[in-house]
Amino acid sequence: xxxxxxxxxxxxxxxxxxxxxxxxxxxxxxxxxxxxxxxxxxxxxxxxxxxxxxxxxxxxxxxxxxxxxxxxxxxxxxxxxxxxxxxxxxxxxxxxxxxxxxxxxxxxxxxxxxxxxxxxxxxxxxxxxxxxxxxxxxxxxxxxxxxxxxxxxxxxxxxxxxxxxxxxxxxxxxxxxxxxxxxxxxxxxxxxxxxxxxxxxxxxxxxxxxxxxxxxxxxxxxxxxxxxxxxxxx
Amino acid sequence: xxxxxxxxxxxxxxxxxxxxxxxxxxxxxxxxxxxxxxxxxxxxxxxxxxxxxxxxxxxxxxxxxxxxxxxxxxxxxxxxxxxxxxxxxxxxxxxxxxxxxxxxxxxxxxxxxxxxxxxxxxxxxxxxxxxxxxxxxxxxxxxxxxxxxxxxxxxxxxxxxxxxxxxxxxxxxxxxxxxxxxxxxxxxxxxxxxxxxxxxxxxxxxxxxxxxxxxxxxxxxxxxxxxxxxxxxxxxxxxxxxxxxxxxxxxxxxxxxxxxxxxxxxxxxxxxxxxxxxxx
Amino acid sequence: xxxxxxxxxxxxxxxxxxxxxxxxxxxxxxxxxxxxxxxxxxxxxxxxxxxxxxxxxxxxxxxxxxxxxxxxxxxxxxxxxxxxxxxxxxxxxxxxxxxxxxxxxxxxxxxxxxxxxxxxxxxxxxxxxxxxxxxxxxxxxxxxxxxxxxxxxxxxxxxxxxxxxxxxxxxxxxxxxxxxxxxxxxxxxxxxxxxxxxxxxxxxxxxxxxxxxxxxxxxxxxxxxxxxxxxxxx
Numbered sequence: 178x179x180x181x182x183x184x185x186x187x188x189x190x191x192x193x194x195x196x197x198x199x200x201x202x203x204x205x206x207x208x209x210x211x212x213x214x215x216x217x218x219x220x221x222x223x224x225x226x227x228x229x230x231x232x233x234x235x236x237x238x239x240x241x242x243x244x245x246x247x248x249x250x251x252x253x254x255x256x257x258x259x260x261x262x263x264x265x266x267x268x269x270x271x272x273x274x275x276x277x278x279x280x281x282x283x284x285x286x287x288x289x290x291x292x293x294x295x296x297x298x299x300x301x302x303x304x305x306x307x308x309x310x311x312x313x314x315x316x317x318x319x320x321x322x323x324x325x326x327x328x329x330x331x332x333x334x335x336x337x338x339x340x341x342x343x344x345x346x347x348x349x350x351x352x353x354x355x356x357x358x359x360x361x362x363x364x365x366x367x368x369x370x371x372x373x374x375x376x377x378x379x380x381x382x383x384x385x386x387x388x389x390x391x392x393x394x395x396x397x398x399x400x401x402x403x404x405x406x407x408x409x410x411x
Numbered sequence: 412x413x414x415x416x417x418x419x420x421x422x423x424x425x426x427x428x429x430x431x432x433x434x435x436x437x438x439x440x441x442x443x444x445x446x447x448x449x450x451x452x453x454x455x456x457x458x459x460x461x462x463x464x465x466x467x468x469x470x471x472x473x474x475x476x477x478x479x480x481x482x483x484x485x486x487x488x489x490x491x492x493x494x495x496x497x498x499x500x501x502x503x504x505x506x507x508x509x510x511x512x513x514x515x516x517x518x519x520x521x522x523x524x525x526x527x528x529x530x531x532x533x534x535x536x537x538x539x540x541x542x543x544x545x546x547x548x549x550x551x552x553x554x555x556x557x558x559x560x561x562x563x564x565x566x567x568x569x570x571x572x573x574x575x576x577x578x579x580x581x582x583x584x585x586x587x588x589x590x591x592x593x594x595x596x597x598x599x600x601x602x603x604x605x606x607x608x609x610x611x612x613x614x615x616x617x618x619x620x621x622x623x624x625x626x627x628x629x630x631x632x633x634x635x636x637x638x639x640x641x642x643x644x645x646x647x648x649x650x651x652x653x654x655x656x657x658x659x660x661x662x663x664x665x666x667x668x669x670x671x672x673x674x675x676x677x678x679x680x681x682x683x684x685x686x687x688x689x690x691x
Numbered sequence: 692x693x694x695x696x697x698x699x700x701x702x703x704x705x706x707x708x709x710x711x712x713x714x715x716x717x718x719x720x721x722x723x724x725x726x727x728x729x730x731x732x733x734x735x736x737x738x739x740x741x742x743x744x745x746x747x748x749x750x751x752x753x754x755x756x757x758x759x760x761x762x763x764x765x766x767x768x769x770x771x772x773x774x775x776x777x778x779x780x781x782x783x784x785x786x787x788x789x790x791x792x793x794x795x796x797x798x799x800x801x802x803x804x805x806x807x808x809x810x811x812x813x814x815x816x817x818x819x820x821x822x823x824x825x826x827x828x829x830x831x832x833x834x835x836x837x838x839x840x841x842x843x844x845x846x847x848x849x850x851x852x853x854x855x856x857x858x859x860x861x862x863x864x865x866x867x868x869x870x871x872x873x874x875x876x877x878x879x880x881x882x883x884x885x886x887x888x889x890x891x892x893x894x895x896x897x898x899x900x901x902x903x904x905x906x907x908x909x910x911x912x913x914x915x916x917x918x919x920x921x922x923x924x925x
Contacts, residue, residue: 192918192919194829194919195829195837195838196792196835196836196837196878209834218836220794220834220836221832221834221835222830222832223832237832238720238721239832239834240738240740252417268738268741268753268801269800295417306750306799321418322418324418324422325419325422326418371422371425371426371431378433388921389921450811451765451810451811452729453764453765453767455764464717464718468810470762470765472763491772495806497806498718498735500718500737500740500804504758545769547769547772549808551715551733552716552717554717
């Protein structure tokens with residue numbers, strides 16, 4: 178999902194419901210829609226958007242749909258002889274094979290590297306009917322230690338990241354935290370102290386709780402300034 | 412599903428060591444409480460209680476029954492609780508699991524042992540017919556501390572409740588006549604505190620993340636005598652408590668009760684008043 | 692004595708006052724409340740997510756699992772908490788109704804759980820339940836071809852009425868009361884659920900469906916509006 182649609186197109190975007198006719202005539206059905214005769218009909222609850230001749234619905238909610246190349250944050254749920262069975266907040270489970278970990282590992286001591294309940298950052302290498310395959314091959318992938326984990330609506334990830342990463346960079350700068358936003362809606366925050374981690378968490382929740390985004394960057398900056406001034410009190 | 416956010420749990424405990432909580436509350440502070448009565452016009456009394464995002468609904472129903480053999484002149488009480496899959500996907504359908512049973516029994520015990528309900532006034536005919544009071548509690552959204560919230564809901568529903576009209580001639584309840592008589596209650600209003608031990612600290616009203624980060628809890632029901640009296644207690648979890656910690660918890664509760672109890676009573680008063688005027 | 696005036700003064704083709712809201716259970720992926728007058732239903736949706744045990748999985752598409760339950764204090768004579776035959780039956784027919792709208796081909800081996808609870812009942816509870824569930828499914832971002840709208844049509848002696856109350860259900864004059872619960876794919880009008888109790892001839896029944904379909908259009912407008920209403924964001 179790219180962030181181009183988050184331009185100032187607010188005026189053109191309407192909330193639509195499944196079954197609703199969102200356009201008719203010479204249009205093409207994009208994601209979340211179907212064409213019936215002359216009409217383009219929504220198949221999701223979301224924001225209707227027109228891109229050239231293509232009408233689509235940007236979902237406001239819904240489970241994370243894994244795609245190859247997605248970088249996700251997951252948690253280990255079980256360990257087998259040849260890898261880790263994990264939960265990546267998707268409808269199916271994900272498997273990280275021993276062979277995809279670019280490090281020498283004691284085959285008999287997988288838990289030492291990554292134990293049940295621990296969190297990590299990985300890339301999706303393949304999506305099959307029975308499950309998702311993960312890999313640690315890539316920059317910045319691996320176990321996550323310390324900090325906080327929060328869950329947000331995966332549909333809101335693009336706006337938490339912002340155009341070319343501008344939004345997440347703002348939060349990182351204002352809170353001095355390391356932040357990794359998984360495409361699957363799991364976010365890891367690590368700062369020098371808990372106050373800053375909580376501040377980053379609040380900023381991210383602030384963004385993901387919103388439906389429309391006109392002027393969101395300014396609103397987030399205001400919110401952060403206010404929170405810092407109040408010292409985090411309600 | 413990613414639910415036990417272990418890293419966050421470590422942070423919660425770490426922060427608590429400094430006496431701080433993520434939402435800036437004090438360790439003995441409850442989240443915002445809202446109470447609404449009269450959520451079901453078919454119940455003798457009912458209430459919806461929200462504490463933060465945790466929400467529980469309770470209803471009181473009454474029926475005619477035979478008294479228990481060892482209390483021929485007293486009404487009966489039965490409390491049930493359902494931790495619904497609607498409120499949290501970790502609860503499943505089927506026969507009640509331990510959590511549901513424990514919650515029901517703890518609410519029951521707190522109300523029963525306090526002497527809050529005047530069971531003798533619920534006797535219709537000694538040895539033959541008494542009122543059976545059912546209090547049924549359902550979790551609607553679980554964001555931690557369901558037990559304390561359920562207890563408040565049960566209290567509000569009981570205070571809101573009116574005894575139905577008993578038609579002596581027919582020997583049954585006449586639902587067509589408006590119920591005017593309030594549930595017979597005494598001044599021994601119980602209040603429940605679930606004190607969670609988290610890292611080195613103790614907290615009240617944990618969020619679900621704080622609950623997951625805790626080792627266990629001590630559940631104490633008290634009645635507002637001077638000094639307050641404990642009427643029921645239960646320790647849950649595998650942790651152990653040193654004597655001083657135990658004493659600390661009791662002082663903690665006594666302190667919290669001073670502000671929380673009158674606050675909740677007032678909210679229940681307002682909720683009942685609002686429900687009565689809405690009926691007219 | 693014919694039923695010339697309804698007990699509550701409504702017109703024959705008029706539903707009770709409808710109240711609806713989404714987002715009533717924050718933990719759920721989607722949730723809603725729907726009420727016809729004094730009949731109130733709440734629904735919460737969780738999923739798509741993995742289905743355990745494995746033998747219940749469908750490798751071709753996701754399954755919908757509905758559980759309908761009345762709260763003990765929703766009616767005058769307390770209902771003992773726990774599963775009931777009536778609850779089980781209504782759960783299944785609601786599932787069939789909602790299944791006609793949901794599109795779960797992209798979620799093999801998964802389940803979407805729909806929980807419906809009734810805190811206060813004054814007849815037509817299954818209709819309120821299906822309406823709430825339909826809103827909750829859309830709110831959860833489950834792909835759907837349309838919403839589902841449900842309504843009851845009654846015949847009191849010879850008079851057809853829309854949205855039956857308990858008092859009407861208990862009507863005994865003349866031919867007594869007939870109750871027809873029906874659900875439609877909201878836009879297309881296709882019938883996806885019907886249940887009938889009573890005595891009615893084919894001409895009257897055809898008329899009943901027409902009345903039900905007309906009423907469902909108005910109910911659908913409210914369902915749509917409920918989903919489109921986004922709380923004021925600051």
